Amino acid sequence: MSGTKAAIRTATTPRSLAAVLLARRGVVYLPGGGDVLEPAGDVGAALLEADLVERGYLVAAPLRAAFAALDARALGAMGRALLQDIDRETGADRPHEPLLRGFPDSTPHDTYAHYVDRVLTVLFQRSEQPCVLCGAVDAVVPVAPCAHLVCGTCFDGADFSACPVCERRIDPADPFLRPKRPRRLFARRPAPPQRLRLIAYGGDLSDRQHDAAQELDTLLARTGALSPQDTDDLDALLAVRTRDGLDRLPTAVPGRETKARLVAWLLADPATLPTTLPFATALVDTATDVLRVLAVRSGGDAGLVEIPRFARVSRPLRRALLSALDALDPARAAQDMRRYRRAWIHAAELLHPFEHTDRYPGAALAFAALRGTALGDDALSLALRKAADGVDGIDVTGPVVTVRTWAGQVETALAGRDLRRALALLQQRPGELVRRLDHLLRLAGDGGGDGDEERAVVAALERAVGRVAPAVVLSALGAIRTRTRERTVRVFFPKGAAARAHVTDDGRPALPAALVRSVAGVLTAEMLRRAGEAAPVEVAVVDAALDGVVAPFTERTASRALVTLPRGSELAVPDGRTLRLFLHWMESPASGRTDLDLSAAMFDADWRHMGECDYTRLRYEGTAAVHSGDLQDAPPPLGASEFVDLDLERLAEAGVRYVVAVVYSYNNVPFGDLADAFAGLMVRDAPGNEGPVFDARAVEQRFDLTGSSRACVPLLVDVQARTMRWLDVVKGVTGTQHAVWRHAHALATLAHRLTELFASGARVGLGELAVWQAAARAATVVLRHTDGSRSVYARRDGEDVAGFAARIGSPETDVPGPSARPRLAFLMRGDVELPDGSEVFALYPYAQDATRVRLLAAPDVVTAFAPR
Structure with a gap:
């Protein structure tokens, strides 16, 4: 295999299960059983531990003992694989040779003069002539393959790793490239990195299936779209799982894109379709879910940012997908389809909905409304009119099938400044109401009057917010609480394949401070209510440094x-x-x-x-x-x-x-x-x-x-x-x-x-979420400050959760009571000893052992606020 092909394969190969669990849990699994002919002993374990420490990883005592008990050859093979996974994560698996091998000392002080020397060499240097720069004789040689004439006196072949003239790689065997000078050793051992992490012993290889299932459950429970790395890990965790025992999978997946990947995986094996089809189709509850599945199984993006050409659909799968669409309200399905009209028309070519109007009349009606199918006296028209009987929102009385879209009605109401109508419609979809909250508040304020319209918006929010995903609530909270002052620009992160930030003028007037406090209070109270539904603990620890860490979005x-x-x-x-x-x-x-x-x-x-x-x-x-x-x-x-x-x-x-x-x-x-x-x-x-x-x-x-x-x-x-x-x-x-x-x-x-x-507070921080969780669940909260000091806050008699949360971080501290070990912690660095079974978020896990505590990632902290 050529070097290029090998490089491409290495760069695109997903992480192995061992690498996934190492990155996510900091856990290593070793082969068990079998005869140990030559134990590695303490020496073998120490050698591997030294290699791990040099990469920023510590070894837990049980893992060190397991290394020593392993057969020497098995430890060598396992150690090489472990180090390779770690090196791939840090980038140390690649050669890193800069142009100037003596960097930073050998970097030219005058970049312009260095550039001029290169240009003069290109323009005037000739073979078998003295160097045009220094006049040296017999010092000019061509380098391969670019054939530039380079003076070994002016350009040091021990320092350059490429052609000094064109700065492109040359043949490693070219005589110009002399052995590089050794770099000086450290005068002192470098300080450990912030990301220094403990690696724990997870047991033998059979134990990792259980831990893999736990990680899979965690990803499936996320309410928002997964990051690319989490998506890769989800695929890796699904790849090692069999499609039997579906009762161990959740019957509802809140993340739409995550659900699509799960359903596509369930439907990927034709041999198991009789078992997986009913389970997969039961997960589908919107028409867009079906489109996402078609995109994922065709190698595309579950977020439908870029929709691929759909792969062929087998007859059993076609029937299953039409059945899932048929179970939906036809008008709602048709409205969803209009968001991706071109993709759905392509999907119709694969699903053939009009061939099954007798079995799946609702699906056929939704497709007809999407396409604006002409109505006549033919059999299809009769079937569509029959299917539309009693369906609110689809009209079959005219020459074509039409659908009255919910979004169109909302836009019409907003354009007509009909706030009451807009609120009535938006309460049907609470997430949209929260997303449009700023617009509604501005519309209510423009109406004048004595504040009745503002109170109507707040009342509608109170009724709707309990059913809204936490990321939407947090986004609205961050945006609203900064609206008491006018700004000149706004920053958007539009949905797309890449994280683009769009800066535009902001012509919105500021909102009244009292109204902002009222709305922010409703949103905050809902978050505190949800936090209080989790299991209570006696003591929680929160790092004040987490105030600088933003709750994840996009x-x-x-x-x-x-x-x-x-x-x-x-x-x-x-x-x-x-x-x-x-x-x-x-x-x-x-x-x-x-x-x-x-x-x-x-x-x-x-x-x-x-x-x-x-x-x-x-x-x-x-x-x-x-x-x-x-x-x-x-x-x-x-x-x-x-x-x-x-x-x-x-x-x-x-x-x-x-x-x-x-x-x-x-x-x-x-x-x-x-x-x-x-x-x-x-x-x-x-x-x-x-x-x-x-x-x-x-x-x-x-x-x-x-x-x-x-x-x-x-x-x-x-x-x-x-x-x-x-x-x-x-x-x-x-x-x-x-x-x-x-x-x-x-x-x-x-x-x-x-x-x-990010400095304005328009994005809610993880520190805030940590305080809300701690205040709602713990009787005592210990706040660790960045200077190493601590403040203790104990919930007082009659103090509600909101009041307790507001007091954490203030000078109103309490006298420490009897010391109890914390079972809930939100840390910048995981240097707190916690009892088994504790929950801990640590940006840098450090000494936290995933075999003893439940490690939370930032998205898990947000997911903890999901409505139940």
Whole structure:
């Protein structure tokens, strides 16, 4: 197999079950039984443990003992597989050799002079002539395969890893590439990363099926769309599960896209259709569910952002899907179909609904309303008129079948300022009422009067909010509570295949403060009520640092990342340490030659562009920011890597306030066409070129570059506040030759407005959700502050949940009572010892053992507020 094909296969192969459980639970399973001919012993276990520690993982005592008891050969095979999975997560499974192997020390101080030397070499250098730059004789040689004439005196072959002139990879055996100089060892051992995590012993391989089933249940219970990584994990967990024992699967799946993937999996095996068909069709409760299933089984997106050409549908499956559609209200089904009219017309070609009007009259009527089928005296028309008898919303009295859409009625009512009619319609679909809450409040305020219309909206909200998904409620709460002040711009995240942020003018007037307090109170009270339905605990612990972590939203477009950090979250950067951005990519036949560029844009406190560190400027203010050089292609198997070092102290001295990291595709090749593409962030202690250029132990974040985008803005650093904000958005660009200076204004606008959005409170934070859960479920709440101090809050006699929640974080603390171990914890770092069976969210799990406690992810914290 060629190197290119091997690279593509590696980049697109989903995680194994072992890798999924390791990433999600931090658990390792070992082969059990059999004769142990040569136990690995403490020495073998220690060797593997040392390799794991160097990658940022600790080994629990039971796992270390299990390593030692394992046969030496079995431990070697298992250890190699374990390390390979870990290296793939951090990016250490790829070679990382920048253009300048002595980076950052060997990076040229004058980028322009370096560029001029390269141009002069191309224009005037001739073979068998002295070097045009230094005059050296017999020092100029051609390099293969580009054949550029390079002077070994001017360009150090021990430092360059590619052609110094065109900056493309050359034959590794070319004499110009001399052995690189060894990098200096660390003067001291690097500090452990924030993501340092304990790996626990899960038992033998048979035990992992039980844990896999638990993880599957967790994903199926999520109320919102899964992230791409969670979607991949869902597919991996389903792939190892048999289709018997369906009673162990939930009979209702709240997430529409998750449900579609489950139903498509149930229907994938023709041999089990007699068993799986009834179960699968019972899960379907909207027409769009059927369309999602058709899309997923055709290799498409369950979110219907991009709808593929549907795959062939077998006769039994056709009947099952028509049966599911027939069980729905025809008018409601027809209205849903109109949202994706073209896709449904294609689906009708596969389902043949008019061939089965006698068996599935409701489905046939819905398709007829979608297509506007002409009515006459034929058999089909008679069957459609009969099916429409008693159906409200579908009209068969005219020349064609028509449907009165619910959305059209709502829009008509809103356009006509008929608030009473709009509220009556929207209460039929509570989620839509909450989504349109701002519009309704503005409409009520424009009506004048004594506030009756505002009270009507609040009353309608009170009746509807109990049936609304938590993500919708939280989104509305964040948006409404910031509406007491007028803003000049709004930021949208439109549904799509990539996380695009759209900035537009905001002409909405501010809402009255009293009205905002009333509406926010209704939404908050509903969240507190739902939190109180969970099992009570005596003590809960909450980290105040979680206030900077945003509750996840638009997860559908989140990047596959080492640390699942919700978009918009802000984390502290340790003082006195260097940030190293990294980028790696590898070309594929689909991409051809591809040049990605890692860049950092510098802005002052007013978001004025101060400069950049990229291929046009390899150094910014000396050593404040240093680039590793511009590799302009990435052939397999080596690929290409670029790095940017950021010294926050020197950047602050230079007057820089914000640093925005960005990755551009210089020649406009989509990231998704590449065999491999990822970027990330390391936090380093060592200055200069001490230590390896890529250190897996120092990696704090690694994320994939995928999709059709050509520019990615992953994060920004607030140099003064010493914080990093995770943005994870793509930026629309056109043409080629992308560079920071061409997009500086657009970058400033995007980063500035996103920072304003996330800092304004318009997105509910995980810290708030944690306080609500703790106040509703615990008698005592311990709040851990970022300086290490603690405050204790005990629920007082007669104090309701809302009052208790409002007091947590205030100076009104209580005297600590008898110490009880917490059984509910929301932590930035999992360094609290909890009893078995506890629930814990920890952004960095650290010492939390998934075999003893229930580890929650950020989406699970949101799902805990789902209506029951």
